[in-house]
Amino acid sequence: DTIVIRKAGDVIPEVLGPVVELRDGSERAFIMPTHCPECGSPLAPAKEGDIDLRCPNTRSCPAQVRGRVEHIGSRGALDIEGLGEVSAAALTHPLRPEVPPLVTEAGLFDLRAEDLFPIDVEVRDAETGLVRLDADGEPDARSPFRRQRRAPLEGRAPTASRPDPVFDPERPFDGDADFILSAAAYELLDNLERAKTKELWRFLVALSIRHVGPVAARALAQWFGSIDAIRAASREELAAVEGVGPIIADAIIDWFEVDWHVEIVERWAAAGAQLSTPGHPGPGAAVVSGGVLEGVTVVATGTLEGYTREGAQEAIMAAGGKAASSVSKKTDFVAAGPGAGSKLAKAEELGVRIIDAAQFRILVEQGPAALGE
Structure with a gap:
């Protein structure tokens, strides 16, 4: 349908109504879906009193896992170059292998070159989202993290996650002598390694805790200094932090009560992610930034x-x-x-x-x- 909307507030527009004269008779009434189009789970409100319907399969729904991984790489979270929409889809919902490298975001910082090399993805139309077909009518597949071998490139220095040259002719993966890992794969691994030392507030945003955006995340990071301290805090202690309040406090407590959420934090920490602020004096001692807008x-x-x-x-x-x-x-x-x-x-x-x-x-x-x- 074609509708008229207006800016009624700061974010959400108001629908005024349809443009009836533009209808051609092919329109049909919208019917609210009852099941998730990605995983088939029955839709339901997240909690009593909510109006919006959500897929409750938060851990395993492909769309939700893909969205959370993309969110982690976004500028507002860990700002990881190379971890965008395409990479998130490749890591969580590839055509091959059958078991994706990331079942949840818990394994993000454990990714290795061997995990990236075998990935094939379906190419989708940017406008329709439908899978493109090749000349034989089969889904068009690409390999985002490997490429055909060519002559070695001189002068490429090793890095922490790339212990040998990118184009090492003696290091094929999976026994495939015709293909080697692409530069994009090595760059993603390097950027993931660098992301482990990002500021604590960015990790808090990356965890996709409902209602916890950059403002609340910074306040929490400055006051508590570590994810462990935030997890150990009571509802009252969380809500007392300026910029947090009871709704966000409840969301944080609810999030940490889920076992696979805790697994994310534990695996990120085990992989070397810095989930605390170095030198922070501890909960209740907010770090003053001393910037030009201090107190403003x-x-x-x-x-x-x-x-x-x-x-x-x-x-x-x-x-x-x-x-x-x-x-x-x-x-x-x-x-x-x-x-x-x-x-x-x-x-x-x-x-x-x-x-x-x-x-x-x-x-x-x-x-x-x-x-x-």
Whole structure:
């Protein structure tokens, strides 16, 4: 159908209704599905009182595992180059081998060259999502992590996860002398190795705990200093952290009560992931950043040129400020761009200083004094 929508809030649009004159008679009424289209599990609310239906097979549903692995590699989480949509699909839902290298994200940092080499994936149309067929009518398959052998490339230095040259003619995998591991595979392994030392808050976001985004993750990391301390904290201790609150506290406690969630943390730690902040004094002693926005609360709303929604929040927090989600009397600045909604109106009502994208960049780089009065 063709519908008319409008911007009714900051995120979710409002559907006003259909454009009836554009209907040609081929339309049919939408029927809410009862089962997950990927794994067939019966759909149900995540908890009593929820309106939205979700697939409860969180551990094994191919779509959910694929989505979580892609999320781990995203800029807002561990920012792992090479771990995007295509790689996530290859690692969790390949055409071959029958058992994917990643059944859950727990094994991500255990991946080896031998796990990547045999992967074949179906090529899908970027627009329709359907599998492309070759000239014989068979699914078009590609091998993203191996390539045909060619002459060795001189001057390629070994790295920690690549102990021998990329194009070592004496090291075929699976006894296949015609193919060797691709440069993309080695780069992915290198980037996974580097990701093990990323900041604690990024690991918290990467765990896909419901409601835990960059803002809450930074607050938790600064206050507790380690995932072990967060796991050991009570609901009251979690909720008391500024920027967390009872809903997020409940989500964290619920997440750690699931055995395969705990397995993720334990296997990442065993593989060498740094799940604590070096030198942190311990729970209850938040680390002060000392940035140019220390003690300053900023709300970002609308489209700020040069920043994504998460990027604007990260810029505020990286400068030592608090990235608030709502405007109050305690708010120091509201950075507003095109599409700003109720938050802009609230700022005007309360007399909070409003700045544009150019002023926002100055604020996060140089501090409030650089903006003048």
